[in-house]
Amino acid sequence: MKQEYIITVFSEDQIGLLSRITIIFTRRKINIDSLTVSASAIPGIFKFTIVIKETLDRVQKVVGQLEKVVDVMKAYFNTNEEMICQEIALYKVPIEELFESDKIEQIVRNSGARILEITREYVVIEKTGHTNETQQLFDELNVFGVTQFNRSGRVAITRSSIEKLSEFLKERDALLEQVD
């Protein structure tokens, strides 16, 4: 059965690595729902957070292929429940709608969103949360007409108390010593 998985790939910082990673998905006709690239907590090591909907078997195989990439150190996969994840969304709504009634203000308050910027023409609202939450806000605001919308890729960290990669790197060093 397909379900959402978050794949986390730790890698060296190399030009072209993003392509090398994404072709592993495209070759198998797997759609990437969200992709975020950022620094990790370990200096010099980058982190790709990739969200796909797939079966467990396919996710395991994809992770195996990701780890074959020379510049990739380690890839993990988790379900949403195993991770703390957030997305950020920005919404632009015409300014008249804000002044016409207090509905928008109420929506913003109730959803835990905040107003980032107000100009003569528009208001920009920011909301951080899960996809369904940012989507719900979109649906509510869109009653008044959202003229621009953008949602970030998912960022996620594990619920474990340490960065698993640090342990991995120690083990890897030991393994590299063992293999001549």
Added chain:
Amino acid sequence: MATQRVSGSQAVILSLLEEGVDTIFGYPGGAIMPIYDALYDFDQQVTHYLTRHEQGAIHAAEGYANVTGRAGVCFATSGPGATNLITGLADAQIDSIPLVCITGQVASPLLGTDAFQESDVISITLPVTKWNYQVTSAEEIPEAIAKAFHIATTGRPGPVLLDISKDAQFGMFDFEYKKCTKIRSYLPEYPVDPFQVKAAADIINAAKKPLVLFGHGVILANAEEELKEFIEKTGIPAAWTLLGLSSLPSDHPLNVGMLGMHGNYGPNIKTNEADVVIAIGMRFDDRVTGKVAAYARQAKIIHLEIDPAEINKIIKADVPVLGSAKKSLRMLIGNVNQNSHEAWVQEFRDCDKIEYEKVISHDIHPKKVGLTMGEVIRIASEKTNNDAILVTDVGQHQMIASRYFKFSQPRSNVTSGGLGTMGYALPASMGAKIGQPDRVVFAVAGDGGFQMTIQELGTIAQYELDIKIIVLNNNFLGMVRQWQQLFFEKRYSFTEMKNPDFVGIAKAYGLASQKVTSRDQLEDAVQEMLDHKGPFVLEVVVEKEDNVFPMIPTGASISDILLEP
């Protein structure tokens, strides 16, 4: 180490020398000219072979890597030179062949401007390289080349490509070379886990009907001796994949033949009767397994494999043993009991008898008028005491040659397995001959594949490469025709070929050649070819509508292998 001030181009050659390279296959052009200019001064240390097409160069490098176990090196220019390497890269990637390919690139300020002969080689080659890297300054060259050789030759080997911009080739810097032995993000192989070895040995020691399936991984790990020792100690019959061929002598009593679609009868049906299957350095290709859901379901699977991504990829392993085949087999030998499985081995011999009567005898000792591919292969093998190197192309002749050519030494079979690249044999045989100049090298091709890279006859003539070229001509794309006959109601859609006079073509290149059309000429012609000093093209006109059997139809179980249509 003292440094010396050199150009990027000189650094390329000096770095290759540091890696022990003495043979390069290539084709010059605008963007790689500085490197070729540097090469001009090193003719005492390096021999460069100018092929007639970049595809020829890369397949030659593959053939060279195959027979020597060293990385094959090839040069090409930017743009079309580089794109002509793609088929060879894909071939080497799927067959795990170590290659270091160096392409010239336009000067770095021109990158992305659609400059003359610019192509985005790094992006194009991403899916067909183990690693690739673009060099845009001379200083990067030694480290990039050191890394390239380390990655290409260690772990599960594969092709790497370095794209070097023209300005990097011209740049001057202080050269210093340090071999690469370790990359933080890259673990070539796992150390073998003694617990897994013990678990495997326990299963093997208790097995009643065990079967070994060995593949290319045995050769890549130089584990031929360990394989032999392992099967001799345990008495387990062993069958090979197309790329495992020649790692165990053909006449070894425990060698029970070829797996897969056109493999032998015994090893295919017995895979579905074995209680334990020990897969060594093989990846359960679909041509080996047939219908996966009906493959070895009854057996416990032990999988000795260097690449973790291959474990459970197609067939679930009960006991995976990660690591190089050489090390895991060595440890396994220490843990298994001396044993024999005479009755079980006899079952394979009984199958051989059936196959011999129904198929093999008609193939290699035919009574009918037309010549068969099988008899040509048998004679070529016999006349060289089963000790030659066989380089095959792709198609019917490839299956026939793999079935009937006999081997006594490892690294003697060169073929395109995973990709099935027609046009492979002729250029790959050049690399094989250059890598093993003292051995007889046969290039066997069909009339279709031969014409895909026929221009390499020019290279063979120029360097007088003593290759015995056999063209098995049925004026058809034989394997496709066979499938059309069996599965497409004999609708021979675009498989018949009007061929040129191959003897005339060979002559035009200044090569000795002969054409054989009847059985009474065959033995003498093969002998004449072998006695001739230098390259020889032997065209043998074979029966048009011969088929390769046994055969496992696509989607069928290996148990349903057909001995006849």
